[in-house]
Amino acid sequence: MSDDDDAIAAWRRQQYPRPALTVDLVVFTVLDADLKVLLIRRGEAPFRHAWALPGGFVRVGDGGADEGEDLDAAAHRELVEETGLPEGSVFLEQLYTFGRRGRDPRGRVVTVAYYALVRPDLAPLVTAGTDAEHAEWRSVAHVDRATLAFDHAEILDTAVERIRGKLDYAPIAFDLVPATFSVSELRAVHEAIKGEADDPSNFRRRFRRMVEDGLIEQAPGKRITGRRPAAVYRFVRR
Amino acid sequence: MSDDDDAIAAWRRQQYPRPALTVDLVVFTVLDADLKVLLIRRGEAPFRHAWALPGGFVRVGDGGADEGEDLDAAAHRELVEETGLPEGSVFLEQLYTFGRRGRDPRGRVVTVAYYALVRPDLAPLVTAGTDAEHAEWRSVAHVDRATLAFDHAEILDTAVERIRGKLDYAPIAFDLVPATFSVSELRAVHEAIKGEADDPSNFRRRFRRMVEDGLIEQAPGKRITGRRPAAVYRFVRR
DNA sequence: CCAAAAGTGTTAACAGTACACCCATGG
DNA sequence: CCATGGGTGTACTGTTAACACTTTTGG
Numbered sequence: 001m002s003d004d005d006d007a008i009a010a011w012r013r014q015q016y017p018r019p020a021l022t023v024d025l026v027v028f029t030v031l032d033a034d035l036k037v038l039l040i041r042r043g044e045a046p047f048r049h050a051w052a053l054p055g056g057f058v059r060v061g062d063g064g065a066d067e068g069e070d071l072d073a074a075a076h077r078e079l080v081e082e083t084g085l086p087e088g089s090v091f092l093e094q095l096y097t098f099g100r101r102g103r104d105p106r107g108r109v110v111t112v113a114y115y116a117l118v119r120p121d122l123a124p125l126v127t128a129g130t131d132a133e134h135a136e137w138r139s140v141a142h143v144d145r146a147t148l149a150f151d152h153a154e155i156l157d158t159a160v161e162r163i164r165g166k167l168d169y170a171p172i173a174f175d176l177v178p179a180t181f182s183v184s185e186l187r188a189v190h191e192a193i194k195g196e197a198d199d200p201s202n203f204r205r206r207f208r209r210m211v212e213d214g215l216i217e218q219a220p221g222k223r224i225t226g227r228r229p230a231a232v233y234r235f236v237r238r
Numbered sequence: 239m240s241d242d243d244d245a246i247a248a249w250r251r252q253q254y255p256r257p258a259l260t261v262d263l264v265v266f267t268v269l270d271a272d273l274k275v276l277l278i279r280r281g282e283a284p285f286r287h288a289w290a291l292p293g294g295f296v297r298v299g300d301g302g303a304d305e306g307e308d309l310d311a312a313a314h315r316e317l318v319e320e321t322g323l324p325e326g327s328v329f330l331e332q333l334y335t336f337g338r339r340g341r342d343p344r345g346r347v348v349t350v351a352y353y354a355l356v357r358p359d360l361a362p363l364v365t366a367g368t369d370a371e372h373a374e375w376r377s378v379a380h381v382d383r384a385t386l387a388f389d390h391a392e393i394l395d396t397a398v399e400r401i402r403g404k405l406d407y408a409p410i411a412f413d414l415v416p417a418t419f420s421v422s423e424l425r426a427v428h429e430a431i432k433g434e435a436d437d438p439s440n441f442r443r444r445f446r447r448m449v450e451d452g453l454i455e456q457a458p459g460k461r462i463t464g465r466r467p468a469a470v471y472r473f474v475r476r
Numbered sequence: 477c478c479a480a481a482a483g484t485g486t487t488a489a490c491a492g493t494a495c496a497c498c499c500a501t502g503g
Numbered sequence: 504c505c506a507t508g509g510g511t512g513t514a515c516t517g518t519t520a521a522c523a524c525t526t527t528t529g530g
Contacts, residue, residue, distance in 0.1 A: 007283035018256035045245035060255045071337035097335040099309035228500045466527040
């Protein structure tokens with residue numbers, strides 16, 4: 001294929017200007033029936049000392065032997081670096097790509113945003129990690145959009161919109177509860193994401209339907225809360 | 239902000255390797271009750287003579303006075319360049335970003351894919367344009383995925399999946415019919431996208447509800463088809 | 477008159493909403 | 504014994520799927 005090789009060589013000589021490429025992560029969890037997002041306090045300019053989403057540059061390779069990493073791999077790597085959570089324990093999906101010029105004062109930086117869902121039993125491990133002093137779970141409702149670095153307010157709002165929409169037709173709530181959960185724990189997740197109360201009785205019917213459909217199965221034991229113990233269930237992965 | 243300026247200068251000297259950045263377009267229309275996608279026959283290596291999605295490089299700027307263009311602007315520009323259709327006559331939305339290493343033999347190229355919806359009365363103008371000989375509307379059902387350039391088969395399938403999903407909750411079908419349309423014309427669009435028949439009577443009921451909700455209003459005149467003439471309607475933009 | 481599409485109507489099944497009510501437990 | 508959340512039931516409403524039927528046109 002010397003035809004191709006020629007074209008490739010010519011193309012490399014041409015050297016169009018290229019943007020820097022990053023991935024940013026919107027990492028959610030639900031704690032105390034409240035939707036939280038993981039924010040990092042920046043240690044360096046620009047936006048030094050401001051709160052920002054975790055993220056970093058995509059390893060792109062040198063165009064030769066080093067081929068770099070896939071976008072998804074970059075997102076996974078950043079997730080592990082910033083949270084310390086084991087690979088595979090967290091739901092991760094591409095959200096949207098933000099490339100407005102001027103969104104980064106350092107120059108043209110395009111970012112591929114991902115969102116992640118962390119189970120609440122893993123959430124405390126994140127802020128207990130090596131980056132303890134500058135990573136924090138913050139209530140999505142109370143985050144001050146105006147002080148977030150870059151265009152991260154827009155990214156955050158896009159991610160919230162996405163999980164609100166997906167909640168109705170995709171089983172994402174199961175990534176925000178422990179491996180076993182009670183009916184009201186799952187309902188609390190729905191309420192935290194939607195931001196409004198959900199009739200316990202009606203939610204229970206939808207829950208029962210999922211059991212009948214084999215999406216959920218009952219697990220042994222009971223959840224002891226100080227009130228009446230609740231049955232616990234687990235999500236059936238397929 | 240000399241703190242920022244220092245950081246910016248230091249960052250520019252660092253010069254991480256950067257990927258090339260393109261936008262690719264999945265341009266849909268519906269002709270003869272069949273979902274079509276616009277394909278281009280490539281004139282240059284790699285994948286010379288293969289069919290591909292239209293697209294091109296994002297103008298990124300030189301990091302100085304030239305700031306380049308936004309991603310959406312790049313997609314709009316490519317759309318105009320490749321279809322010749324007037325700005326604003328076509329629905330355009332970001333789809334997904336594909337950045338698998340090895341997806342382009344020339345090196346690391348990340349592409350932000352967009353999808354577009356072209357009204358059928360405008361569709362013939364596209365293939366009649368200056369690029370007439372190498373742009374073609376092809377039936378989505380019959381496109382040979384295996385011979386498409388790059389990872390464009392994957393991009394196409396992602397776009398089809400997207401519009402199938404959105405059809406149920408977003409008014410995208412109105413971007414695939416002329417300014418005025420009959421009930422069965424709109425139904426034909428739904429059927430073309432879903433790929434299955436839709437009960438005419440039940441579709442009519444949903445249609446009537448949209449009229450009652452003010453989403454659609456009746457337009458003067460009738461659609462003469464050779465059979466019984468049908469009432470025509472128009473979408474009410476809000 | 478016949479084929480075909482426009483257009484109307486009916487039914488049963490199902491899913492969502494609102495609400496009343498009983499049950500089990502810790503304090 | 505009582506406050507609280509777990510858990511059950513029910514009446515009402517709206518939506519969907521399936522299908523029978525009438526109307527209007529061109530050939």
